[in-house]
Amino acid sequence: MKVGLFIPCYMDQFYPQAAIATYKLLLKLGCDVAYPEGQTCCGQPLANAGNEAASRGSYLHFVTMFEKYDYIVAPSGSCVYHVRHHFDTLDQTDAVKKVRAQTLDLTEFLLDVLQISSLPAKYPHKVGLHQSCHGLRGLHLATSSELVNKPANSKLHELLSMVEGLTLVELDRKDECCGFGGTFSVKEPAISVKMGKDRIRDHFSKGAEVITAGDMSCLMHLEGIISRQNIPIKVIHIAEILNADEI
Amino acid sequence: MMPHAQKAAIFNKDEARTDWHDASLWMVRKKRDFAVSEIPEWEFLREFASDIKMHTLSKLDDYLEAFEKAAIQNGAIVHWAADAKEHNDIVLSILNKHQAKKMVKSKSMLTEECHLNEFLELHNIEVIDSDLGERIIQMLNEPPSHIVLPAIHLKKEEIGELFHRELHTEKGATDPQYLTEAARHHLREKFHTAQVALTGVNFGIAETGEVVVCTNEGNADMGVHLTPVQIHSMGIEKLIPRRSDLAVFTRLLARSATGQPVTVFTSHHRNPKPAGEMHIILVDNGRTEQLGKPDFRSSLKCIRCGACMNTCPIYRRSGGHSYETTIPGPIGSILTPGVDLKKHGQLPFASTLCGSCTDVCPVKIDIHTQLYKWRQIVSEAGLPEGGNKTMMSIMGNGLASPSFFHRLGNIGRKLLRLFPGKERFLSFTVWTKDRDLPKAPVESFREWYAKQARDAQ
Numbered sequence: 001m002k003v004g005l006f007i008p009c010y011m012d013q014f015y016p017q018a019a020i021a022t023y024k025l026l027l028k029l030g031c032d033v034a035y036p037e038g039q040t041c042c043g044q045p046l047a048n049a050g051n052e053a054a055s056r057g058s059y060l061h062f063v064t065m066f067e068k069y070d071y072i073v074a075p076s077g078s079c080v081y082h083v084r085h086h087f088d089t090l091d092q093t094d095a096v097k098k099v100r101a102q103t104l105d106l107t108e109f110l111l112d113v114l115q116i117s118s119l120p121a122k123y124p125h126k127v128g129l130h131q132s133c134h135g136l137r138g139l140h141l142a143t144s145s146e147l148v149n150k151p152a153n154s155k156l157h158e159l160l161s162m163v164e165g166l167t168l169v170e171l172d173r174k175d176e177c178c179g180f181g182g183t184f185s186v187k188e189p190a191i192s193v194k195m196g197k198d199r200i201r202d203h204f205s206k207g208a209e210v211i212t213a214g215d216m217s218c219l220m221h222l223e224g225i226i227s228r229q230n231i232p233i234k235v236i237h238i239a240e241i242l243n244a245d246e247i
Numbered sequence: 248m249m250p251h252a253q254k255a256a257i258f259n260k261d262e263a264r265t266d267w268h269d270a271s272l273w274m275v276r277k278k279r280d281f282a283v284s285e286i287p288e289w290e291f292l293r294e295f296a297s298d299i300k301m302h303t304l305s306k307l308d309d310y311l312e313a314f315e316k317a318a319i320q321n322g323a324i325v326h327w328a329a330d331a332k333e334h335n336d337i338v339l340s341i342l343n344k345h346q347a348k349k350m351v352k353s354k355s356m357l358t359e360e361c362h363l364n365e366f367l368e369l370h371n372i373e374v375i376d377s378d379l380g381e382r383i384i385q386m387l388n389e390p391p392s393h394i395v396l397p398a399i400h401l402k403k404e405e406i407g408e409l410f411h412r413e414l415h416t417e418k419g420a421t422d423p424q425y426l427t428e429a430a431r432h433h434l435r436e437k438f439h440t441a442q443v444a445l446t447g448v449n450f451g452i453a454e455t456g457e458v459v460v461c462t463n464e465g466n467a468d469m470g471v472h473l474t475p476v477q478i479h480s481m482g483i484e485k486l487i488p489r490r491s492d493l494a495v496f497t498r499l500l501a502r503s504a505t506g507q508p509v510t511v512f513t514s515h516h517r518n519p520k521p522a523g524e525m526h527i528i529l530v531d532n533g534r535t536e537q538l539g540k541p542d543f544r545s546s547l548k549c550i551r552c553g554a555c556m557n558t559c560p561i562y563r564r565s566g567g568h569s570y571e572t573t574i575p576g577p578i579g580s581i582l583t584p585g586v587d588l589k590k591h592g593q594l595p596f597a598s599t600l601c602g603s604c605t606d607v608c609p610v611k612i613d614i615h616t617q618l619y620k621w622r623q624i625v626s627e628a629g630l631p632e633g634g635n636k637t638m639m640s641i642m643g644n645g646l647a648s649p650s651f652f653h654r655l656g657n658i659g660r661k662l663l664r665l666f667p668g669k670e671r672f673l674s675f676t677v678w679t680k681d682r683d684l685p686k687a688p689v690e691s692f693r694e695w696y697a698k699q700a701r702d703a704q
Contacts, residue, residue, distance in 0.1 A: 009652070012692045013660040014685040019692035035696050040652040043643075048600065048619065050626030051639040057647030086619075137602035146558065146606035148284045173273075177560050181599025186677040187632075188597060190256035191564050193681040194265060195599075224682030 003033040004069030006062075006103070008076045008216070009041045015216050018237035022075040022106055025243040029114055033073075036065045044082040049183045052089060059087055067095040071113060072103040075239045077135020077214045080105045085138060105135055106239055107155040107214055117162075123244045124165030128208030129156055130199065130222070131175040132215035141214065145175050156214055159242055166241065169206035176202075180221035196225045203233065210234045212241055248590060251597040254569035255561075269563040271399060276557040278506025279607070285508075286498070296495050297611040300548035303453075303486050304538060310453040310486050311529065317456025321518050323525040331361035334530050338363060338445065338478060339370055341526055345476055347372070347442035353460070353467035354378040355447025356394050356551060357480050357530060360573040375437040377466035379430055386413050392567030394574055395504045395553035400566050434466070444470030446516075448481035449550070450496060451527075454489045457517035458527060461500060461510040468514050475523040479516060483529050484538075484547040496550060499609035503552040533586045542620045546581045548610040555604035555614060561597055570594060577604035581617040584625070592630045595621035656691065663687035 003026060007019045026033040042062055043055030062083065066072045074080050083103045090096050110116050131154070135141040142154030160166055179185070179195025186192075200222055203211050211233060213219050219235035226233055259265050283289050303310055315325045328334035334357075342350060350367065352358065352374055364374045364385070376385045380398040383406055384391055391397030398406070403421045410416040416429045446467045450459040458479045460467045471477045487493060501507040519525035538544055556562045556576035567575035572583045572591060580594035595618040604614040626633025633639075645651045664687045678684065690698075 007692050009656060013656045014687060016688055016690065016692035016695055020695060023696070035693075037693060037697065038649040040649055041646045043646060046639055046643055046646065048622070049639070050596075050622035050624075050633040051636075051643065052623050053627070054636075054639045054643030055646070057643055061647045061649075133599065133601035133603075137606055144603070144606045145280065146603060147290070148280050149287060149289045177599050177601035177603070179560065179599060181601070184596070184599045188252045188255060188561070189677050189680060190252070190259040191561050192599075194259050194262070194564050195560050196682075198269070220685055221682065223685065224678070227683040228681060 001032060001070045002068070003031045003109075004066045004072045005033055005035045006039060006042070006066065006072055006074040006079065007035065008074065008079050010220065011075070011216050014220065015237065018075060018216055018239055021237065021243040022073075022239040025106075025239055026073065028120070028243070029110070029116065031114075034069075039065045042079040042082045044079060044086070045182055047082070047086055052086070056089070059090055063087075063090070063095050063099045066099050066103070070102065071109060072099065073106055073109045074103065075106045075214070075237060076216065077105045077107075077132050077139050077141055078217060081134040081138035105139055105141060105214060107135070107141055107159055108139065110159060110242075111155050119159070119162040119242055120245050121162065121242050122164040123241045125209045126167045126169055126207050127160065127241070128169045128171060128203035128206060128211045129160065130178060130203070130211055130213040130218055131156065132213050132218045133175075133177050135214045136175055142175070145173075156238060159238065160212075163241055163244070169203065169208045171202050171206060173199075173202055178218040178222055180218050182217070185221055192221070193225060196222050197229075200226060200231060200233065204231060208233060210236050212236050212238050214238050248571055251565070251569050251571075251593055254571075255565035255597075258565050258569055265564055267402070268400060268566060272557045272563045275396070275505060276554075276607075279503055279554060279557065280506075282502040282506040282508060286502070292495060292499055293609055293611050296499055296550075296609060297545075297548060299487060299492050299495060300610055301545065303488055304484065304544060304547055307483065307486065307538065310488060311483060314451055314453040314456055314486060315529070317454065318527055319456070321456050321525075323456065323517075323519065323527050326526060326528045328528050328530045328532070330532050331530075334361045334480065334528055334532070335363050335366040337526075337528050338480070339367065339372070341476065341478060341524075342367070342372055342443055345442060345524075347476070349373045349375070349437075349441045350443045350445055351375045351377050351438055351441035351470040351474065352381075352445045353447065353462060353470055354381050354397070355445065355480055356391075356573060357447055357482050358445065359391060360532065361480075361530070363480075375434070375441065377434055377438065377470055378462070378464060379427060379466075382430060382434065383409065390568070390573070392575065393553055393556055394551050400568065438469055438473050441470065441474055443476045443478065444474040445478040445480060446471060448479050448485050448527075449500070450493055451481050451486045452488075452490050452493065453486050455517065457490075457515050459493060460514045460516065461497070461512070462514070463505075463507075463511045465512050468512055471514075471516065475520065476526070477516065477519070477523065478526045478528065480528045480530060483531055483534050484549075500550055500552050503554040503607070503609040537582070537585045540585065543581060543585060543617055545612050546578070546614075546617060548612050549578050549582070550610055552609055554607045554609065558603045558607045559598075560601065560603070561599070565597075570597070577614045577618070578612070581612075581614055581621060584621045588625065588628060589630065592621075592625040592628070593632045595619075595625060596632050653693065660687045660691060664689075
């Protein structure tokens, strides 16, 4: 089984440690994983800004880069959602269909494909889990709070429960958006920042030392506010927690 | 028109008030969650309601004619209005026919959409909104900020102040019971002297030709019962085929809207009173045009419960007035661009596409997907919200080219390393007003990966 690793553009440049953790975790779990070095971007930033047509080239490039892999794994529900959901504007060739079907978020790959039930991970901290929206409502990595009558499940909770020493805090609003939203963060800065502040307050007031999520973009936005306001709380991608075996 | 972002920024200047507004609506969302949790078949009901609505929309012409026929048989007078102007003219002609100078109205978003009040006032007709929330904002000369809770943006102290001024209640009084009682006496007099009553319509039943009005205050019924002439203004998408279909919707509507099991009153109006007149105005006003757009057709399933507003993190933190539309919030942002793209094209961008609206919607409208699709249309139309097309095209090519992409990324990271701290340069200024940029690491993942691959050899 050959796994192609897709690393979102901003993670490559600004959060290599989360990408490294993803890579090392997959190696640790015995995957034959490679990072195709010609990869670029899934095209979401332009498409969400209303320029889907301009993204077409990057869609096609993504397919070319990854069609030879059995699975394409990314530590980002948001990029994966974009590939799975919005590559519908391409001609649905066999390659496109295969890439769309086989592109998975790290958490679903670990649980649905590798079907792991334990992890050699240790992270003795109080952690707040932020459910990133595209993973939550787009990929159904968890049952959203709106769907009160569906059996509650959450892939991220399931994985974090395998980590020794980790305590999850209970939030008032377990899956409210952080306010990043790609271009929204600069088109509507006032609400974007306010939403981020409100999320941080929820985590911080429950005693979380660390906020984790499946998408680094949410955390980048929250970290920007945390840093500006000097709030004693950190952000860390879930891959780094799942790969944390040394203290 | 001031952009949504600017209105939102003004709204957010008073952070305590933003928190209060957010918390008020979040409480309604939580009430909804609790009410829904008591219905095990909730997801089935949503699906069922969605199917009934999609079916009705697919044969809307047939059902409208069936409705008209049945309504006429019941003794009602049915009017067809292509747009807001025709609707308003019809209402005025009915009022003139009866030489009526005073009309009592219960909450109707459609008449807000048609700007009926302003129109009738120009013709010297006194219109009294009889829903308490509507009456409050009518006194303030403001539009509703929410479709179910029109005065949700006001605090009880402000209402006390308003009532002191308008209704001579005690100064400083804020007790909701006392204030409501004052409004009740004030409205009672209006009910007794109005000659015509107008209501909105929640559901029109094609099979029976009756209209169904769901309210909590009983004001719609009181208006209709006390006046000889009744008018029901109804958007053409309000139809459902049979009376037996109604139960699906009444179970969904109030639970989604306010967390009540059902509205206090679910009133069926079928026949005129003896010696009275019953008018039904069927209003299009852009609905058939929306119906003609396959990507946006399903927005017409909306039953106006307001749940998407209560759940929307943007709506809760910017208020209904920031949208400058009759229907604010997520559903308004997919309904109104079709009416006037230039004016409302910015609204699909007033969202993080978090998808909460879609999951909360009782008739399963894929609201956030439609927001995404409107963005594409706004951009294709060359409107500024869609960004500069040439730039976007250059960026698109850049994203498809590994060498360009990697060079750009590296330049960006290295620039950040040169200017650490509270950077305020380049296009990052909006980002950095209240947020820091990430700390740029020495090497990118790509560089790390290449190095360790070399080392392994």
